[in-house]
Amino acid sequence: MTAAALSLEAQVFSALATVFDPELDQPVTELGFVRSVTIDDEGVEVHLRLPTSFCAPNFAYLMVSDAYEALAELPDVGRIRVLLDDHHDSAKINGGVAAGAGYLGTFGVEAEQNLDELRRTFQRKAHLAAVERCCRAVLAGGVWTLEELPMLELFDLAEGRLKSALLRRREAIGLPTGSHARVLVDHIGRPAGTPDTALWLRLAAATRISIEGNAHFCRGLLATRYADPVGAAPVVVNTRSRS
Amino acid sequence: MYEKDGEQYYVVDGHVHIWDARESNHRNVHGKQFIDCFYDYHRNLSPDEMIWDYDTYTYYGPERFMKDVFGDGHVDHAIFQATLLRDFYHRCFGQTGECLDLVRQHPGKLTYNHAYDPRDREEGLEQLRRDAEQMQLKGVKLYTAEWHGDSRGYRLDDPWSRRYLEACLELGIKNIHVHKGPTIRPLDRDAFDVADIDHVATDYLDLNFIVEHVGLPRLEDFCWIATQESNVYGGLAVVMPFIHARPRYFAQIIGELLYWLGEDKILFGSDYALWTPQWLVERFVDFQIPADLPEYPEITVAQKKKILGLNAASLYDLEVPRALQLPAEADAGTR
Numbered sequence: 011m012t013a014a015a016l017s018l019e020a021q022v023f024s025a026l027a028t029v030f031d032p033e034l035d036q037p038v039t040e041l042g043f044v045r046s047v048t049i050d051d052e053g054v055e056v057h058l059r060l061p062t063s064f065c066a067p068n069f070a071y072l073m074v075s076d077a078y079e080a081l082a083e084l085p086d087v088g089r090i091r092v093l094l095d096d097h098h099d100s101a102k103i104n105g106g107v108a109a110g111a112g113y114l115g116t117f118g119v120e121a122e123q124n125l126d127e128l129r130r131t132f133q134r135k136a137h138l139a140a141v142e143r144c145c146r147a148v149l150a151g152g153v154w155t156l157e158e159l160p161m162l163e164l165f166d167l168a169e170g171r172l173k174s175a176l177l178r179r180r181e182a183i184g185l186p187t188g189s190h191a192r193v194l195v196d197h198i199g200r201p202a203g204t205p206d207t208a209l210w211l212r213l214a215a216a217t218r219i220s221i222e223g224n225a226h227f228c229r230g231l232l233a234t235r236y237a238d239p240v241g242a243a244p245v246v247v248n249t250r251s252r253s
Numbered sequence: 254m255y256e257k258d259g260e261q262y263y264v265v266d267g268h269v270h271i272w273d274a275r276e277s278n279h280r281n282v283h284g285k286q287f288i289d290c291f292y293d294y295h296r297n298l299s300p301d302e303m304i305w306d307y308d309t310y311t312y313y314g315p316e317r318f319m320k321d322v323f324g325d326g327h328v329d330h331a332i333f334q335a336t337l338l339r340d341f342y343h344r345c346f347g348q349t350g351e352c353l354d355l356v357r358q359h360p361g362k363l364t365y366n367h368a369y370d371p372r373d374r375e376e377g378l379e380q381l382r383r384d385a386e387q388m389q390l391k392g393v394k395l396y397t398a399e400w401h402g403d404s405r406g407y408r409l410d411d412p413w414s415r416r417y418l419e420a421c422l423e424l425g426i427k428n429i430h431v432h433k434g435p436t437i438r439p440l441d442r443d444a445f446d447v448a449d450i451d452h453v454a455t456d457y458l459d460l461n462f463i464v465e466h467v468g469l470p471r472l473e474d475f476c477w478i479a480t481q482e483s484n485v486y487g488g489l490a491v492v493m494p495f496i497h498a499r500p501r502y503f504a505q506i507i508g509e510l511l512y513w514l515g516e517d518k519i520l521f522g523s524d525y526a527l528w529t530p531q532w533l534v535e536r537f538v539d540f541q542i543p544a545d546l547p548e549y550p551e552i553t554v555a556q557k558k559k560i561l562g563l564n565a566a567s568l569y570d571l572e573v574p575r576a577l578q579l580p581a582e583a584d585a586g587t588r
Binding site for chain 1: 282283286287289290293294296297298469470471472473476477495498499502505506509512513548
């Protein structure tokens with residue numbers, strides 16, 4: 011199917027589905043962070059929302075600017091507006107992203123450095139958690155033992171959600187995705203040492219639990235704050251007169 | 254004291270507040286946003302029958318405090334953790350005066366931990382010396398992520414912060430509680446980063462660093478650091494109510510903490526009035542790791558006793574009645 015065959019609404023949602031909460035490692039569309047999408051002849055306006063008004067502004071900024079950039083990839087979308095609602099820095103973030111000011115330009119004296127390093131930290135953690143999920147599944151399968159795990163290659167992983175999630179995380183941090191690449195490596199491709207495999211996996215498990223737990227917490231808070239069912243679909247209005 | 258199935262538990266609630274977040278105390282919209290955020294935590298994680306109305310939640314006063322914590326709450330000793338937020342509230346969020354009045358009225362039952370901000374430099378150091386004497390401080394509660402003026406927070410290993418920690422050593426303030434959890438307006442400084450704890454814990458071995466909210470949302474960073482430092486502890490405030498709302502997640506956190514930190518370094522806290530201690534204590538005593546999480550061993554009664562009170566009693570030199578001590582400790586006391 012070509013992009014042109016998809017409705018603009020569907021294209022907008024697929025674009026937004028590529029925007030992840032950096033810490034929770036889940037798309038904003040699944041987390042319920044997309045409040046509304048309005049499409050008209052002029053362009054597209056998306057409203058985002060977060061679980062509390064005290065969500066860290068650096069993460070909020072990343073999601074708003076990522077959403078803006080994802081939508082800008084779409085052909086013939088027109089003017090793009092991405093607005094964060096109900097946040098203590100809504101006005102600042104919305105204005106800065108609309109003006110293309112960048113993080114430093116948006117927060118001025120309040121920002122000390124751009125957010126690349128912060129983003130990388132969470133990409134590394136997301137990778138570690140994805141490795142752990144794959145390894146758990148492999149160990150549960152009973153064919154591999156803990157001692158053998160350092161030899162595990164991408165080739166050995168069953169096709170499916172866990173493997174594709176791991177491949178996506180590997181791409182994000184620049185690790186090879188060839189079938190003979192080792193699975194049990196850190197963010198720069200260093201192998202987990204054999205005597206430390208158990209400890210290494212244990213820390214990876216703590217990372218996974220931490221990420222999953224934060225996601226539970228945020229989903230619950232969002233539902234409490236907006237009194238709507240978790241995962242409720244965003245409001246979509248399309249008044250565009252052309253297709 | 255709480256008793257269940259013939260076992261008696263000495264309970265220390267390591268994290269309680271008396272706050273005033275009524276509209277009359279809001280300095281700006283952030284004062285309103287802050288208490289609304291707390292109220293959402295309260296509504297999201299409490300059992301339905303434990304949810305308060307909003308007005309009660311914004312201010313409940315000392316009488317209700319005593320009833321909820323000591324009357325209904327099974328608590329033997331409670332520790333106030335100051336949350337001042339002077340940039341959001343006219344007369345601060347935490348009510349120091351009311352807390353200190355209660356400490357005086359109920360000797361032995363309450364401890365008050367005040368706060369300082371190393372960005373107040375020399376002036377703040379002098380204030381700390383006065384506070385330590387007047388309030389008989391054994392501990393402090395610090396918010397490294399708190400915005401103040403143009404500053405977006407501080408680190409415990411900043412030079413000024415180190416001078417304050419040295420003053421704590423000199424003044425006998427040995428318990429340093431640090432908020433590493435839900436944010437208070439941090440920006441590019443990563444307010445959850447627990448790396449600063451690692452540095453100061455190594456440098457100040459005679460101080461105890463209690464990481465509140467066990468570093469959530471960065472549990473793994475906290476565990477990794479705490480496992481290497483002898484004087485780093487984990488406070489369970491904000492983790493406890495998951496026992497009701499997300500029991501499997503609670504089991505995983507407790508399982509990880511017991512693995513990485515061990516049973517002697519985990520402290521109970523309700524974060525009252527975010528949650529009331531009564532149901533948290535009762536549920537924790539009844540709690541067990543689910544059978545389908547075989548990676549975590551069963552939690553023992555002795556471990557629950559330590560977490561609920563004995564560990565904090567040891568940090569704060571509280572006198573635990575002999576019947577409520579663990580057998581080995583009770584024996585040691587008589588020798």
